[in-house]
Structures are given as structure tokens and as C-alpha cells.
Amino acid sequence: MKNVVSLIIASAILIACSKVPITNRKQTNLLPESTLINMSEDQYAAFLAEAVVLPDSDPRAKKVKEVGEKIKAATESFLNSKGYQKRIEGFAWEFKTVKNDTTINAWCMPGGKVCVYTGILPLFESDDEMAVVMGHEIAHAIARHGNERMSQQMIINGVGSVLSPADTTQVSIFQKVFIGAGTLGMLKYSRDHESEADKLGLVFAKLAGYDPAAAITFWKKMAAQGGAGMPEIFSTHPSDERRIADLEEFLKEIDQYTE
Template identity: 45%
Template sequence: MKQMNFLRNALLSLAVLVTVGCSTVPITGRRQVSLVSDQEVMQMSLQAYREMMSQSKLSNNAQQTAMVKRVGQRIQQAVETYMRQQGASDQLAGYQWEFNLIDDPKQQNAFAMAGGKTAVYTGLLPITQDETGLAVVMGHEIAHVIAKHVNERISQQMLAEAGGGVIGAATGQGGATSQVVNVAYGIGAGVGMMKFGRTQESEADRLGLIFMAMAGYNPEAALTFWKRMDAASGGQSQPEILSTHPSNQTRIADIQKHLPEAKKYYSGR
């Protein structure tokens, strides 16, 4: 009987946590579980970012580096404008935006971390081809951050660990553990930083289209970019950035569906 009461109380406590710990994704309006604060996630993300950058070599190509920073700053401005229009600028509190180009021609990848720390690997540039193609990728990765997908992943991991110890460590004793954050980012499992589910990936595609459009980049470029990514896979092993993502056919179809919405935000430059 005592065990039954304990289990009942534990489940009730977990249900309360899930009910209270919810947030809403901008633009899509999807409700998501969020059991850790933005400040906790940003703190741990910053630590992970510093460790990664200390082990990485920045590109010495001035032109390409300037392009990454330019695209990043334009998307940053678009995000800040959108959040201000929605009365949600407080969700960007503590952001320290940074955009870097990492010299690694073998990695066809990019990532963005909570707080705005963003990086692109040189191996991706032959596929992005130009500034607009780069905006597709950076808009997508930054959208993951704005949608708080990392918070959601950490919360899902906490629930998967049955709540108790992980929830106590993450919410009541100094913030999320490094182990939980590493799982959320995929640290230690190669360069694929953002190991999100298909719902989160599709959501980032939609938000990313809008952010790149607001930044003055034609969102239609997303279609040709993902077709190039498909060609780059050669029908065999996929480039790193495609791991855990929806199939190319599904992604392109979804992007086509969301283009009319994104074009409303595009005025060109």
C-alpha cells in the first residue's frame, strides 16, 4: 500500500510539473514541455560553446567569415524585430549573439546554441553556394534556439529519467546537469549538435523561412538548397546536417507549403 501511495504521489507530482512547466513556440503556437529556465540552459550552453570553440580552428578566409557574420546579424535583427512586435523581447534577455566560421572542410554542418552562439563549418559552404543559401541554414539553426528546442529536449530527458534525480538536479540544485545538456546538444556524438526530433526540425524549417525572409533573403532559396543537399548525399550516406531530419522529399514538400506564409515577410533588399 505504501508503495502504491508513493507511486501515486510521484505520478501526481510529475503531472503537476508537466502541466506547470509548459511554454508556447513562437509562430507555430505549439505547446511544449519546459522544466528548466532559459537562464539555466544559456549558462550550460555557453560553457559547452566555449569548450567547443577552444578545440576548433576559426577560418582565416576574411570574405567567407564576413559573410557568415553578415547573414547572422541580419537574421538576429529579424528575430529581434519579430519578438518585439509580439511583445516577447524579454525572451531574448541575456542573449550574447556571436557568429563564427569554423575551418573544417569535412563537416557539412552548422549549429546555434541557446543565447545566440552560432557557428558554420567551412565544409557546408560549397553546398550553400551563396549568402542566401547560407541564410537558409543559419535561419533554421537559429529557429531551433528561438523555439527553445534545447529546453524541450532537456525536459524530455528529465522525464525519461523518471523525474526524481534529474529534475532535482536541474531545477532545484544549481541548474541542469552537464550530462543532460550534453545529451540535448548531442555533444560527444560527433559534430551533429542539434539532435532534434522530426516535429522540432519541421518547426525550425517553418520559423527559419520567416526569419530569413524578414532578413531580406528570398525564402524560395530553401527549395534549391535542400535539393543540393539531397544531391550531396549521392543517394547514400547523408551529410551530417541531415541526421535525424525529415526525409528530403518531406522537407521540400513542407517548405513548399510554408512558402506563401514566409513570402508575406519578404520585401527583398
């Protein structure tokens, strides 16, 4: 039985290999992206039903949606021009601001379901800083990092346990990947994704008309805060020094992707 499962996994890997836009990194996604998008819609709706969502008339919600829509338009235009249309197939973008002043975070589920907590808003000193953070979160969805993380967990748990969209195990893994912290064995993998999302996010932000160099000022500001009370959004990110150095290096070559 073990050999059969291994054969299934090996065959699936051969079929599911693709390349991430911009970085051209090869990745393996064992799940159809449509499955994750359908699950995202259900989980996002359930989350919003329990959350305090700011009305569209709230200035904070307006700003989040304004920046998000600009990044969405620029990202879709870029992907379409580069032949990556399938990366946004089935996307139904939503930008919601949730009132939670103690949670310093933002995220994007597969399919373009974006949430920004009010706790992170005071940290943005400009639209540019908001754009690089939102661009980063959107980049996770475009790069299909969630699919990769779930695929890794599928291999750990066994393919058969997560093939059915109605399987409670699959829902549990989904929640772990997109809502929880994941297993310790996946943290390094997640940090690699964070670095990749940084690069894609800078490109998307610049294409939308924002200054990608704002990422440097933002992360230097975050590094200055330091301490054990590091906001949740940074828990699996690279070290501040490494991240800033990598961002500065990528900014030197970003024009090749935006001109």
C-alpha cells in the same frame, strides 16, 4: 516515491507550458531557459578552445557573421513586436566559423551561440542559401527545442537527477541533446522540431532581406546528392521529398508573418 515523482512532473508540466512563435504549438519546458543558456556559454567556450576558429578577418568568417547579424536583428525585431521578448532574454549572440572541411554542419545553442563549419560553406551558392540554413539553426534556439528535448530526457531519467546545474547527469544530457544524436526514442521528436525550425527559419531569413525560396533550391540540391554518406546536419531531418513539399506549402503563406 514513484507517485511523488509523477506528481512533481505533472505539476511542472502545468506550469511550464508555452506556445512557439509562428506555429503556436504548445510545448512543455521543465528547465528555466536561463539554466540552458548558462550551460551553453560554458560548453561553447570549451568547444571553441579546442576548435580551429577562423579569425574575424577571414572572408568566410566575415560572411557568416554578416548573414548571422542580419538574421539576429530581424529575429529580435520580430519577436519584440509580437510580444515574445522573453524568447531572447539573456541571449548573448556569437557567430563563429570553425575550420573543419569534413564536417558539413551548423548549429545554434541556447542563448544565440552559433557555429558554422567550413565544410558546409561550399554548398552555399548564394547568401540566400546560407541564410535559410542559419535561420533554421537560430530557430531551434528561439523555439527552445533543446529545452523540450532535455525536458523529455528529464522525465525518462527522473526529475531529481537533473535539477542541479552542477549535476554531471544534466551536463551529459545537455551534450547529448546539443552535440550528440540523442536516443532513438527522441529521433521522431527531433524531426518534428526540424520541421518547425524550417518554418521559423524561413520567416527569419525573409525578414532579414533574404529569399526564403532558396530553401527549395538548396534542399533539391541536397536530395540530388543522396547516398549513404548524407551529411551530419541532415541525419534527423525529415525526408527530402517531405521537407521540400512542406517548405513549398509554407512559402505560400509566409507573407502573413513578414508583412
